[in-house]
Structures are given as C-alpha cells and as structure tokens.
Amino acid sequence: MSETPPAEPLAAQAAAQASAARAAQRALGSAPPAARTRALERLAELLGEREQALLAANAKDLVAAERDQLAGPLLKRLGLTSAKLATLREGVSALAAGSDPLGKPLRKTELDEGLVLTQVTSPLGVLLVIFESRPDAVIQIGSLALRTGNAVLLKGGSEALHSNRALVACLQDALRDAGLPAEAVVGVEGRAAVGELLEREHDIDLVIPRGSGELVRSIQQSTRIPVLGHAEGVCHLYLDAAADPEMARRLAVDGKCDYPAACNATETLLVHEAFLGQLGPVGAALRDAGVRLHADERAQAALSAAKVECELAQPEVWGREWGDLVLAVATVDSIEDAIAWVHRHGSGHTDAIVTEDPAAAERFLSAVDSASVFVNASTRFADGFRYGLGAEVGISTGRIHARGPVGADGLLTTRWLLRGQGQAAGDYGPGKRPFTHRALELS
C-alpha cells in the first residue's frame, strides 16, 4: 500500500470530487440517450483492448494478496481472468443494447386544456458504492450507473487497488470518448476518504454497501445519507401442519445448503407441532448434507426418535444469521405463532411457508411483513437475477425507496414536468376554473 498517499489529502480530494460529481452527473443525465449508449459501447471496447493491462494490474494485487496471506475465497474473488472480463464485456454490451431508462413517462395527466403534467424517470444523482474484494463490481456498478445517468463514487477494497484503478480508468475514458464528463466516475481510496464522504449528505444521494452485514451495519450507523442494503438476512422456512414432507425435506436442504454464506440462505426452521412426527426425514437429510442442528425440546425429541442427533437450542440461536451449515429448529403451535415468530426474530429479508393448504398459504403471504414472502419455494430464490430484474444493485431490507432485490429501477427517481400555455394558479379553485384531471395515455 506504499502507493497510497496520506489520509488527509485523500479525504479532501474525495470531498472535492464528490462536489464535481454532482455537476458531471447533471450533464450525464441530461445528455441524449445515444451518448450514454456510446459510452457503454466504448467501455466494452476498452475492456477488450486493455485486457492485458487489466490482467497485469490484477496480477500485482494478487501477488500482494498472497504475500498478505489473504484467505482462499477472497483470493478467488479478487482474481480477474479472460473469462471474467468476457462476461463483464457481455454485460456492458447488453446494457448498451438495452433501452434507455431515463425520461420514461410513468403518469400523464391533463390538468386542464393545454396544461399537461408528466411524471418521468430521472437519475437518482450521486451514488457512493462501497464494496469488498471483487473488482468486477467496478464495471458492473459503473456501467449500471452510466446507463441510469448517475454519477458514482467507487470505493473498493485496498487489496484490489491496482485492478480497481485500471477499471475506473476504463469507465472514465469511455465517458470522455463519448463526449461526456469523466468526473461522473470517481475512484475513492482510503478509509479517511470514505469517512469524509459519509458526512456529505448534500453531495451524495445514496450509499450502496456491498459486502458483509458488518460492513453494511457500520455504514448505516455512521451516515445520514440513505443506505440501500441489508445488514442481515435471517430467513425462516416454516413447515406448516399441511406441509408435504418430501417438499419440506427438499426446500430445507436447498435453503440451507445451496449457498450457506448467502443472505437468502435459511437460518431457522419453524415446525408446526402437528408436523413434528414427520420431521425425522427432514432432519436426516440435513444431517446427511453436513448440517448441524440446534433444536428446541419438542423438535429435539422428534429428531431423536428418528435417530437424528442435534444440540439443544440455547436462546441465542433464535434470529441468528449462521452463514454456515448450521440451522436452528423451533416448534410453533400454529401458523399465527409462526408469523409472530418471524416478526420477532426475523430481519424482514425473506421468509417461506411449506404447505398444501391454500388458506394457510394466503394467510402467510398476507401477514408476513418481509421484503420477500414465499409459498412452497426455497428462500434462495430471493435474488435480482432470479427475479428477472437484470443486474442487481443489492437487496434492501429497508422499507423506503426500494425493498427486496433491487434492479436498475432502484437507481432512478422521478421529476414532474408541466407543459402549459401561460396558466396562472390563481385562475383555478372554488368558483373559478375547475381542473379536468384527465388521465392520458402514456406515449
């Protein structure tokens, strides 16, 4: 990290860049769609032309990471390859070929003859994206910001310093080559700079942390800027009295084992007491998949009867995000108890019911207050790609702006455009001209 300048100048520089990003964003967002498309096309080209230089920059980071004994999975995420770059180019080209999301009319109302109001999509503004390790994120997020007319400040992990610099340069050069302001993309380096930026609520509209729950929580607690993300994914799978036993087995194993570190992995199994007699095979399948179980007394008895070993659950296992092949198992007396349990111990991310009873299914769907609520499907489906949203910005457990898996829509806001012929507001009202308020077709 000897190439990193001292913290204070970096922080001051980041603040100045954030201010400049606002002006650049306005130029980017109000440019013709073709200019943003051209920048994306140019970005795909540059990623091809500079492949060797990008891999060389990445190799520097990899050498340093091996020297610093970075953990295996992190090392794997840090590495760029020709194949990863090809995937990135494809993603960028798809965005370039896709339709422009800006200026799309969402609502059109005639207020009076010759006075037409249109609500249109607009860029959100200036984004601060904080991510760890994976340099691919620079291009994935940078290209999405570009398509949606947003400026973006990108703070990657210091272990990917050289890779990130080289990728940020591709984004900036692509903007420049398309006649757009390169200042709309900023590479941020150093913790002091992030601290400085998190205080600049007038320059930055949204913070998107991509990484561990710890990272998200620490950012949420240190800024007044809205944060899009989820600190925790404590997902429940509820096996109803009317659950199909084979389906229960399959969804418990998939929910827990498909990718245990993911935020949409199942962390607690709730079991209706009437299902306890059929819990054995579910527990056995989980055990065979290498899952350690922490069960309450009733569930433990049911599992023991089926010769499935488990630990007796201590109070701290409820609502815990294991992120590993460990599962808590609790018994409930009714679907209402299950719903109350989810509200008390869950994180509002994703919760699922397994049942053959349509009334139970609809009750669960209507009552559970989580971003994603499933019937007879694995909690692991909660994901922007699986939902068909295209690129995923993140998964939000917040209730404001965007909730659940967030696609490009989460990077947009709206403006209200009114086209008149000289109308004064004082001419309308009781005893004066009435409004027509006629909904018009969106063109």
Add this chain to the structure above:
Amino acid sequence: MSETPPAEPLAAQAAAQASAARAAQRALGSAPPAARTRALERLAELLGEREQALLAANAKDLVAAERDQLAGPLLKRLGLTSAKLATLREGVSALAAGSDPLGKPLRKTELDEGLVLTQVTSPLGVLLVIFESRPDAVIQIGSLALRTGNAVLLKGGSEALHSNRALVACLQDALRDAGLPAEAVVGVEGRAAVGELLEREHDIDLVIPRGSGELVRSIQQSTRIPVLGHAEGVCHLYLDAAADPEMARRLAVDGKCDYPAACNATETLLVHEAFLGQLGPVGAALRDAGVRLHADERAQAALSAAKVECELAQPEVWGREWGDLVLAVATVDSIEDAIAWVHRHGSGHTDAIVTEDPAAAERFLSAVDSASVFVNASTRFADGFRYGLGAEVGISTGRIHARGPVGADGLLTTRWLLRGQGQAAGDYGPGKRPFTHRALELS
C-alpha cells in the same frame, strides 16, 4: 398546559406506544380491505356524532390561544367549525368509498412453470407525523394512514392539545369499532416524547413534518429516520429571450402574489438579457401588486427605464425564500446560465421557464434537476391536489422514495410474493433448468 404530565414519563410512554404501534400496524395492514373501509365509514360517523364535543374541545384551545395572544393567522388555522368538520367528513367518506390501495400487483413474472412472482403494494409501516396548529391534519393524515394500512404517531402543536386529543380518540374508536387495533393511532404529546421517538429508527419508518422550513430542517438534523418533506422552496421563474411579455407578466405576478407564504411561490425572477427591454411592464405589474424588488444592476437599469423602483440586490438575496411580497431579479446571458443558476441557488423544489421557443422549453425540461419543472405555467401549480393526486402527504425535495408532491403512494412500499410448487434454487443455473422470466398480465 397544566394538564400535561411531566416530560420523562411522556417520553417513555411514547416509546412504548411506538413499539406497540408496529404490531398494531401489522394487524391493520393484513386485515381484509373491508375492515379498513368500515373503520373509515365509522370515523365519518363519529365526526358527525361528536361534533358538539369536538367544537367544545376546540373552544378550550381557542380560549387558551387568545389568552396567549396567538397570531391571527395561527388562530384562524387552529379554529374548527361545523363547515371544516363537514369538509373533513367528506374527505374521509371519499377515502372509504375509494379502492383499497394495498396488495395491488405492480409486476407479475413467471420465473418458471408453476413459479410465479408478484410484486404487490404494502403499507410502509409506522409513520411519525409532526404538524403545527391545524387540528384538521389529525383526521386528514390519520384517515390516509388508515386507508394505506399504516400506523401513525401524531404530534400536533400544544396549542391544539384538546382538539387533537378529541380527534385522535375518534380515530382510535373508529378502529376499535371496526375490530381493528386502536393502538395503530397514537397521539403524542410533549417535546421530550418527539425527541425520544426521533431516535427510534427501528420502530418508525418515516417522519413527515408538516410546517415551517425551520421545523423540517431541525427534524432532518436530529434523526436517522428518513424524513419526507422540504426544508425550503426556492422557486425560480426564468423569462427566456423568447418569452411572451404578457405571459411573463401574468406568471410572475401569480407565482409571487397568489400565496406568498407557500413553498411553491416564486422567489427569484431570472431574466435573459435579451428580454430586459420588456422587463418594465413585468416589474410595474409586480410593483402594483405590492411586491418589493431586489434587482441586479442590469435588471435595475431596465426597471428604472420603465420608472419601476427597486433596490440593488445584495449577494444574500439570491437563493433566499422570502415567503412574502419580495422578489429577487437576476439577469442571465443564456438559458444555460439560467439552468446553472437554478442548480446553484435553487432548492430543487419547482422551477419554471417562460418561452415561445420549443427547443428552449425542452432543454429546460431535460436539464433542470428539480422535483417539478414547468414550461409556461406558474410555479404555484406544484401541489398534490392540483396534480390530481388526491390527498397530499407533503412535497418532497428529497430524491429517495418520493419526489415532488406526494400522494397516498408515498405511504406505500412493496413486497415480493413467490408462489411455487416445491422448487429448489439449486435446480436452476448454467447447465440446469433455465428461468422463463415471462411477464404476466396484471390481474
């Protein structure tokens, strides 16, 4: 205020009520639509049945206010009358008759055969609404919260204590009579209670301050909970080189004089230098309407030539929200200068251009980064009722969640409901089952 208990118990009570409101909200939001409709119908009935008691409670507040020498306009807003109550009943009945906004599908996608995702509207959660003086707001906001399935903590001004208590009781009794939890509506009293609530970001999802910019600003600065509102309305009217002089005159007078205290009143007139020769009649009309002008040197010269007196503008007049019959007048050399001026000095609320040049109109509409952007219409049109949104929750200058005039939609979020037949996520992916991602008709 002798009836107000000491601050600390009030604060503790408010905190407990906020926690209880979350549970009550979940019951309210997942109840059948007919139950919420019944509660609204009952509210309209109660407002009629209790008219004498409501007016008597209000009379107590009015006596105290006169004793405390409350200013005339505040006194007028504080007063309830039979006519005001009738208007409130009409509004509540209209909401009861209207369609239920919850569970409305916004997007429906088949992920695979027998695996259907629906994004549906849901209540936002628990709202804290802080307002001044006008007790009507209790019913307007309370009924809107009820229709949208939200719990609401209502903090009115202490000068309306008795009126607010009586109105909150109507809301609570209406809920109870409809078999819904009365705890979904809470009357909050005392500053200490508000301070306590503003720290409870896990119990409260959105703060809506309705009142002065000072109130909004102070709340924004003292909470991490998202705040919906606008601290300032610094609206510009730009007279383009191609402005129609008569229209310029009319829109300047309406924008400034129709209701100078409103947030959508015009505060600065921007004048293209090519229009200066026609500024005289605009200035004369403003002067005749009682407006004091602060103009820059070029505008002052143009006004003087037309025998319109004005003060020479000092730097602090730019970007100032007068809230009164005062207007700043600045000269710009081009439409681009006007746009840059709006971005530098405006508050992103509402800005308008007067022009007969379609290219200038479209440039202004696409480039000005404000919640509302108008062509040839008064800035005073920026208003939820005028936009046809029905009840107005507030006007937001924030870019997250809702922007500009906000109707009932601003009190909603979404949930993602997935109905499957036992699908596991591990069965999908490269080399396995593909997703269909087929858009389905909204039913």
